[in-house]
Amino acid sequence: MSELIENAGRRKALLKHMILQLHQGQAPEQVRTQLVRMLGRVPYGDVVEVEQELIAEGLPLEDVLRLCDVHTAAMKGAIDTDQARQAPAGHPAHTFGEENRALEWEIRELDRLYQEMAGLGEDEDATEVMQAVRNRFNALMDVEKHYRRKEYLLFPFLEKHGITGPPKVMWGKHDETRALLNAAAEALASVDQFTAGEARGTVRLVLEPATTAILEMIDKEERILLPMCMDTLADPEWYEIAAQSAEYGYCLYVPEAQWRPEGIPEPAAAGDGSRVHLPSGSLSVPELIAILQTIPFDLTFVDKDDTVRYFTEGRERIFARSRAIIGRKVQFCHPPASVKIVQQILDDFHKGRHDRAAFWITMRGKFIHIEYYALRDPAGAYLGCLEVSQDLTEKRALEGERRLLSYADKEAGHA
Secondary structure, eight states, X not given: OHHHHHHHHXXXXXXXXXXXXXXXXXXXXXXXXXXXXXXXXXXXXXXXXXXXXXXXXXXXXXXXXXXXXXXXHHHTTOEEOTTSOOOOTTSHHHHHHHHHHHHHHHHHHHHHHHHHHHTSOTTSXXXXXXXXXXXXXXXXXXXXXXXXXXXXXXXXXXXXXXXXXXXXXXXXXXXXXXXXXXXXXHHHHTOSOOBHXXXXXXXXXXXXXXXXXXXXXXXXXXXXXXXXXXXXXXXXXXXXXXXXXXXXXXXXXXXXSOOOOTXXXXXXXXXXXXEEEETTEEEXXXXXXXXXXXXXXXXXXXXXXXXXXXXXXXXXXXXXXXXXXXXXXXXXXXXHHHHHHXXXXXXXXXXXXXXXXXXXXXXXXXXXXXXXEEEEOTTOOEEEEEEEEEEOHHHHTOOXXXXXXXXXXXXXXXX
């Protein structure tokens, strides 16, 4: 046993020496070659411990952030995760992994569009392909929910176990990725038409750095963070993370399986007798859900931070909705062509210039009425925006009166 401890100590000492070499300007590929030759495959736990030790010994966090990607490049393929526990479906770690697969798919689609763009002449109109790029990019912005669940749910539990260095470093890398994504969003929003040359320049300058940052974060998560968390956190801690995850929303993937570890009782049912008390009465949770799912229009609530928090799931939806939009900025839930209008409405609501905005359109032969309402508390403070969409086709066609009880066949549910 003492030999194993000694070997582990030597291994970590060598790893620390390698990282310090990187900080002193040694070429990453040269250091990686030395790392693989001396250590073979490095257990991910050693990487975490060494990083934490370096921070504790006074290595500035800014320096760790600056060279974090160099470290990753040097150790790429040399970190051993073979012994890491695998998470079952519905487990938060499994969900993080599935979200990573969805992000990778979106980036592959962007790569395909890059190739399509490369086949165009320098002055050829690339507006259509850039519209497809915008759509894929909007989907990538969902990564914010992935990062927020790590920052506000996963990292606090790591810190309770004394693991503080890696979360700080990773949060810093999140912020760098956010800055790259925001720069890309501004660049895409600033131009309506692109020649192929302009499109390639935009992609090279602002999109590729953002997608590269996302892929590098995926690599850090799956080689270091998630294996470490699986070894560190107990099932009750994971269950608490799972219970709070829906509040922050999911990134391009919604877990279908419900995971509950052994020994933890089922949560209280929604129909346990508790009621939601309102100024004009009270409702049980099942009653409230039934009412919201039965009203003949779609409701979507966006909070004061422009984040989607709720939508109804009635039988006849007008606009398609996925639970993956919960926790997403509403600006990225609309086609790029309509984002400016949505942003203007929100700005007007935030600043108190207006409290409602109405539109009506014909879609697939149906007359659709869409209205936005500003929600405010009694003091006038802005609480959010309520979108109400209704199919008025049948109501517009009504004539005369109906005073006697008469069920339409589809209303009665039988012939």
